[in-house]
Amino acid sequence: VTKITFWHAMSGKRLPAVERIVNGFNEAHPDIQVEAQFMGSYKEVLAKTIAAVKAGNPPHLAQVYEVGLQTMLDSGVIVPVHTLFEEGEVDFGDVVGPILDYYSVDGKLYSMPFNSSTAILYYNKDLFKKAGLDPNRPPTTYKELEEMGKKLVESGVVPNAFSTGWPSWVFEQAHAYHNQFFANNENGRKGRATEVLFNGPFGVKYLETMSRMAKEKVYIYGGREYSPNKAFLAQQIAMLIQSTSSVGSIEAATEGKFEVGTTFLPRFEGYPRGNSVIGGATLWVLKGHSDEEYKAVKEFLKWIIRPEVTAQWHKDTGYFPATNSSLKLLMDEGWFSNHPNHLTAFLQVLSGVKTPMSQGVRLGNFVEIRNIVQTALENCFAGKTDPKTALDEAAQEANRVLKEYSELYK
Ligand SMILES: O=P(O)(O)OC[C@H](O)CO
Numbered sequence: 001v002t003k004i005t006f007w008h009a010m011s012g013k014r015l016p017a018v019e020r021i022v023n024g025f026n027e028a029h030p031d032i033q034v035e036a037q038f039m040g041s042y043k044e045v046l047a048k049t050i051a052a053v054k055a056g057n058p059p060h061l062a063q064v065y066e067v068g069l070q071t072m073l074d075s076g077v078i079v080p081v082h083t084l085f086e087e088g089e090v091d092f093g094d095v096v097g098p099i100l101d102y103y104s105v106d107g108k109l110y111s112m113p114f115n116s117s118t119a120i121l122y123y124n125k126d127l128f129k130k131a132g133l134d135p136n137r138p139p140t141t142y143k144e145l146e147e148m149g150k151k152l153v154e155s156g157v158v159p160n161a162f163s164t165g166w167p168s169w170v171f172e173q174a175h176a177y178h179n180q181f182f183a184n185n186e187n188g189r190k191g192r193a194t195e196v197l198f199n200g201p202f203g204v205k206y207l208e209t210m211s212r213m214a215k216e217k218v219y220i221y222g223g224r225e226y227s228p229n230k231a232f233l234a235q236q237i238a239m240l241i242q243s244t245s246s247v248g249s250i251e252a253a254t255e256g257k258f259e260v261g262t263t264f265l266p267r268f269e270g271y272p273r274g275n276s277v278i279g280g281a282t283l284w285v286l287k288g289h290s291d292e293e294y295k296a297v298k299e300f301l302k303w304i305i306r307p308e309v310t311a312q313w314h315k316d317t318g319y320f321p322a323t324n325s326s327l328k329l330l331m332d333e334g335w336f337s338n339h340p341n342h343l344t345a346f347l348q349v350l351s352g353v354k355t356p357m358s359q360g361v362r363l364g365n366f367v368e369i370r371n372i373v374q375t376a377l378e379n380c381f382a383g384k385t386d387p388k389t390a391l392d393e394a395a396q397e398a399n400r401v402l403k404e405y406s407e408l409y410k
Contacts, residue, residue: 043367127235
């Protein structure tokens with residue numbers, strides 16, 4: 001039996017969904033044993049993978065979030081997915097456009113699409129009704145979001161109206177969605193990024209708006225990653241910007257309690273349209289294993305991209321169906337008619353404009369830069385500093401990180 005180690009970051013409702021895929025594969029392939037291991041958060045999986053490579057003991061497959069793209073590309077320890085397969089062995093043309101774009105360099109795919117996502121707006125239709133708002137007219141703009149938020153708070157329906165999961169990711173999303181660069185050299189896709197641009201007029205406007213809403217009690221900072229979901233489920237807030245990856249868990253937790261609506265991300269008026277950005281993670285193949293093992297890895301990757309496997313993964317979680325064939329399968333069986341919240345993120349990302357600003361940011365040591373931005377946002381929401389100063393200081397620090405990183409790869 002060939003053993004394949006697969007490190008991932010899927011907890012909560014995502015964990016049994018991963019196990020379902022792996023068990024299905026192992027049953028169908030008695031000569032291969034994929035061992036899926038939960039290794040912690042995305043950040044931890046990336047750090048542990050790099051450490052394991054250095055120690056000479058890498059897993060075969062690691063699930064790395066979109067933030068790790070540049071790090072993985074530069075690492076020298078990966079087997080690009082496009083080199084693993086023979087010409088025509090897998091139809092990568094079947095992969096949904098924005099996902100393919102995010103993970104391709106010069107038209108070649110580097111990691112295997114698995115759990116891609118983007119951010120959307122969730123809202124509580126029951127609380128909207130209680131506050132005298134139309135449950136079928138969620139906000140389209142930040143201005144409307146603020147007005148509706150005030151109504152929700154002032155009517156006493158909720159103590160605060162709105163929060164965001166992955167706050168710094170949502171800040172990145174806002175740039176792409178309004179066609180603004182986050183970093184120079186076309187977001188690090190034309191050449192290595194040497195300077196961040198998030199402290200420009202758009203970034204400042206975004207943070208000023210959010211800080212004002214925080215003072216008005218419309219916005220409440222709810223922590224990093226998925227922690228603000230708790231306030232949404234407890235009906236302490238009525239709106240939440242969060243990854244589509246939470247659709248599965250939010251729908252399961254609210255069933256019979258209140259009605260959840262989802263819609264596109266809010267916009268600032270007067271800015272051009274871009275697109276929301278691909279988030280979530282992909283599977284990276286690591287160097288240092290035998291031909292026999294790579295053969296088994298290929299079988300597993302072919303398995304996860306099977307239309308029925310991809311479709312089930314989408315149903316279990318809310319992550320995109322990553323291929324056109326899985327999308328067709330879901331559409332033909334009427335899945336989206338019965339589960340419209342599963343379609344929102346997909347429609348948003350497919351109806352956006354493909355521009356250099358909207359294809360995703362590639363930064364060296366993006367993990368650290370995200371942390372710097374996150375801290376700046378937190379300081380600002382805590383009233384410790386004003387938006388412009390917070391972003392200028394964060395940009396300075398981020399530029400230092402970029403410089404140090406570039407020196408490593410001169
Ligand atoms: O919840 P996920 O897996 O869609 O990830 C959200 C962000 O992309 C993480 O960087």
